[in-house]
Amino acid sequence: MKTELTEIELPCGEGSLTARIPTRNIVCVLTRQDARGLADEREAITQSLRSPISSPPLRDLVKPSDKVVVLATDNTRPCPDDRILPPLLAELESTVPRENITIIVALGLHPPLDEAELSRKLGRDIVARYNVVNHDVNDTVYIGTTSRGTPVDINRRVIEADFRISTGFIEPHFFAGFSGGRKSIAPGVFSVRSAYHNHGYQMIEHPKTRTGILKGNPLHEDLVEQARMARLNFIVNVLLNKDRKITHVVAGHPFKAHEEGCQIEREIAGVKVPQRADITITTNSGAPLDLDLYQTCKGIDTAAQITRDGGIIIVASLCSAGIGPQAFLELHRSVASPKEVIRKIKQAEPIGVQWENQILARTQLKHDIYLVSSLDDRTVRDMLMTPVGTVEEGLERAFSVLGENAEIIVIPEGPLILPLLEE
Template sequence: MELPLGTETVDVQLPEYDVTVAEPTGGDSVDVRRAAERALEEPLGRPLASTVDPDGDVAIVVTDVTRTAPDDVLLEAVLERLLACGVDRERVTVVIGLGLHRPMTDDEIESMLGEHADLAVNHDPDAVVEVGRVSGASEASSDGSENDDVPVEIGEPVADADTVLSTGVVEPHQYAGFSGGAKTVVIGAGSESLIGYTHGPDMLARDGVRLGRVEGNPFRETLDEAGDLVGLDFVLNLAYGPAGVLDVQAGEPRRVVHELAAAARADLSVPIDRQFDAVVCGVGAPKDATLYQATRGATYVALGDRNPARPGGRLVVPARLPEGAGEGTGERRFYRRLRDASDADSLYDEMRRGYEPGAQRAFVVARTLRDHDLVVTDTDSPGVVEDCLMQAKPHVTDALEFGDDVLVVPDALNTLFVDG
């Protein structure tokens, strides 16, 4: 079988193993441009024209290189609609929502946005403006104290705009349930304050904060509240299914996320009725550029509603990792935490008391490593992997043991396991 590896695939032959392949089967693909135009014409909530001041400045926040999205197509559709509303192109700034990831290069921006690359600026997390505060968790924090309100800080190009829009992807997310909506703006164009609070151990330990859940998810509710403070007026988001882009919706951020998440959840769910000795988690580009992102393949599988790996079983992630652990602030913090740890249990216990924004991925990796071995194969950065409490093996078959009952998940980031 062929599994994703970077922008290509790797051939994996497993004739000596009992193999089950987990592939969601639902959904037909749509033409992104036509679907985007239809969504803008029939939005969920107020039309774009009623939210825009033709004489005002517009900020459009888009996803960065770590997301798979036809940003150029979505942006083109929004810009054409803005022009029809009387907004000159010169009044638009496109903000690349980096969060704490590394800045995108000029070549990457041009490749992503095409002829509209000249409108784009990388988000600067150090140049932010406070626009309000969201309520801290009502539960006591790990040190026994109550959390104060949390400042919502947003990048200056967004704070200065009269209208704030975003494009993005509603896809399974470890904490928000599904990404997209307000998350693209308040995390992608925000500061360490909100990232640190929402990604901290107290928030991640709360009931409802889990992969695939939107309703009753405190993480998602905090993002939506912050989006209101930022003034996010309108979004154009899409969701992926097994065959490609499943649907595109536009309009009020909460309604768009709920609509696309419901459709995606139906089409990405795979019933499972037993656990396996080894689970091979396909990732591919752009997520397998860094260890920080590639580990999502393992944690999405292990920490979802239904873990298909038995206790003590192995999670195997083919990942090229051309950028090693990653070069952004969050990626460096992730690497240092894992590199300096002696074992997963002590790291988890230490981080349960708190950590710096960006290091949360080390926290969930440590949580996963308490129950499973994590093996990265076919990588250009085996030393980085071995530094981080994980194992590096040349190929998938080197990570398996004779007689293993193996589950292969070709797209681990877009597969939701449920009880069978």
């Protein structure tokens, strides 16, 4: 008897791949509520700047003499800075002359963007007309220590500015709760030293340092404290649908506007899940989020939340830019098991980009991970994963381990979902 198959499109790179999955094994497919894109994005952004959340209008907050920095996101984020910046800068320039405005790409510890990447991310016209610089982790100023002991080193230009604005995209985040808001300051423009404390072993291991949690999340609260110390003045954050259209704009008070945006995102991204899966199939939601394996840990972490202990995660992620930071590969490659990854971090921190290794290893203690990607097989195995050519090959292998009746949950856009387990 022929097995009935269900075809499901999975975002991968700039396109997608079609996974053919036995219908009888599928428990559910987790998808976001797909909100409609705004009819006029530019007008919506302009109005949000003129009627912001818990804040006077932007033009009333700045003076002609002010030096203003605008913090934009880098190319690992789908934030549409090329659509946010034109109305934002136009509103600013109604008061502040252009030569007083600097755009800083809030890279965190990511590599700098070259001219072509800046043009793709921010828009060619913006790059040509404004002073645009990449964050430099070696050009920071120590401004104090948080109540949790994090030394706060912030980009010198940010500290020397009179007014600080950040763009951002709000989505579930696997240890900060949600992205956006305060993250443009920390980790966006902080130092390696700040990262190692805020992303340290104990902070990452805290039970509330998880997706969708803000209240009681020590890492999030530490980021907020850093953003307050750096005097972040105003934010313009957006929510997106699956077509990368802006559905909501939250602008204004850097913390209250962000909280409002997170609440909207929680309602859109939250999906009830009736049970844990034996096999979870997911992605990192295509480009630019699946640029490398380092970023793909976000989608893997979402899948881990709804996969039973001993279950298998199959993830499709193009990883067109490779592994990500070399230190990410080196730490995993230096040991033979996820347990040893955890032990090495505890004993030797600070080390590399340990937070990503730690979260990945935490998943690997409970789940085998099968990866469909453009990475070579040896690299995938060095990351303690199993390389597979297709989702179907991954399923065949998983069924051979877990049995033909293994139950499957599919998350086509892994990092954009907030699973709400009902059991």
